[in-house]
C-alpha cells in the first residue's frame with residue numbers, strides 16, 4: 001500500500017484561528033505530542049510574522065528531532081531568510097513558500113500580472129533551495145485559479161527545485177469531485193510532476209475539507225495538510241483525526257496507510273483543545289464526547305451483543321481509555337500512577353506529587369473521581385508551572401442581599417503575598433476587580449464560559465476566559481469544584497499569558 005504523509009499545521013494555520021494563540025512552551029508541548037502521534041511534518045510557524053513565532057520554531061527544531069520541521073514564508077527574500085534562520089538547526093528542515101495564484105488575488109490584492117507571479121515563484125523557490133533541499137511551494141487560492149496557469153506555475157517551481165507542490169483550497173470553495181479532477185489534471189499535465197510530491201491543503205468553509213482531502217488522495221495526492229480537531233483560519237482546516245481514521249478504517253477502499261499512531265489521537269486532541277481553549281463539539285467525529293456513546297436502546301442492545309453492530313471503530317484504537325475502574329478517596333499512589341499511565345501521562349516525581357495531592361483533595365469532596373477529572377487535574381497543575389502570579393486564596397460573599405465582595409491573595413515571582421479586595425456586580429466581577437487591583441494591566445474581558453467536567457452536582461467546573469489587550473486575545477482556563485475559585489484561576493491564567501507574551505515581545 002502507498003503511504004500518505006501527514007503534514008500537521010496545527011501550530012501555524014491552526015494557531016491562526018481567531019483567539020487561538022499559544023505561547024512558546026505550549027507550542028513546544030504540542031510539537032512533542034505531534035512527534036509521539038507520528039506526524040511526518042510539523043509546520044511549526046511563520047517566522048517572519050513575529051519574533052515570538054520565530055523563537056518558537058527554532059526551539060521546536062532543537063527539541064523535536066524526528067519529524068520534518070517546516071517554516072512558512074511568503075515569496076519575499078526576507079521571509080525566506082527568516083524561515084531558514086528558524087529551521088536551520090532542525091534534523092530535517094523544510095521551507096514552505098507560498099504566493100497567490102488566482103486572478104481574484106492577483107487583481108485585487110497583489111496587483112501583479114500572471115507573468116510576474118510566475119517569475120517570483122520560480123526565483124523564491126530557487127532562493128529557498130540554496131538553503132535546503134526540502135522546499136515546498138503553494139500557489140495560494142489554487143482551487144479558484146485557472147488550472148492551466150497552475151500547471152505552468154508548478155512546472156516552474158519544480159524546475160527551480162520544489163520537492164513538494166501543495167494545492168490549497170484556501171477559501172474552502174472546492175467540491176470533492178471537482179477538486180479530485182483538479183489533482184488528477186495536475187498529475188497528467190505537469191510534465192515534471194514526477195519529481196515532486198503532490199500535497200493538498202483544504203479549508204472547511206463549506207464543511208468539505210476532509211471530503212476534498214480524501215478525494216485528492218484517492219486521485220494521487222500523497223501529502224495531506226491538516227490540523228488537530230480541524231482548527232484553523234475561519235471555519236478551520238481538514239481535521240487530522242478524521243482523515244487518518246477514514247484512511248485506516250476504510251483501508252479496503254483507499255488502499256493507503258499513514259505513519260500515525262492512532263492510539264495517540266485522543267490525547268493529542270485533548271491537549272490542543274486545552275491549550276487553545278477551543279472546546280470540541282460533542283458530536284465531533286472521532287474525538288467528540290458523544291462519538292462512541294450509544295443512547296438509543298436498540299443501539300445499546302446491539303453493542304452489548306457485539307460492538308461491531310453499531311461501532312465502526314474500537315474506541316481504544318484512538319486512545320480512548322477503556323476505563324472500568326473509578327478512583328476514590330481510598331485509592332493510593334500506585335493506583336493513581338497506573339491510571340495516569342493508562343491515560344498517557346508520564347509525570348516527573350515533583351509534578352506527580354502535586355497532582356496526587358490535588359487528586360486527594362478532590363477525592364475528599366467527590367465520591368468518584370473519573371478520567372475526565374484526572375485530565376482536568378493534570379491540566380490545572382500544568383497551568384500553574386511558570387506563573388507570574390499564583391492565586392493563593394480567594395473569598396467571596398454574595399447573595400440576593402448586600403453587595404458582592406471578594407478578597408484575594410496572589411503570590412508573585414518573589415514569593416510575596418499581595419492582598420486586595422473589591423466590590424462588584426456579582427461574585428465573579430468582584431473577584432476579577434480585586435485581581436485587577438493587584439495585577440494592574442488593562443484588558444477587556446471578551447468571553448467567559450463555564451462547563452462541568454462530569455455529571456453530578458459535585459463535579460469540577462471548568463472556566464474559560466478570553467481577554468483582549470492591544471488587539472491580541474489571551475485565553476485562560478481554571479478548574480475547581482468551586483466555580484468562583486475556577487473563575488479566578490482562569491482570569492489569573494489569562495493575565496499570566498498576557499504578561500509573559502508582553503515580556504517576550506519587549
Ligand code: KIV
Nearest residue numbers: 098138140141168170
Ligand atoms: O490556506 C492557504 O492557502 C494556506 C497557504 C499558506 C498554504 O494556508
Ligand code: ZN
Nearest residue numbers: 013170201233
Ligand atoms: Zn490555510
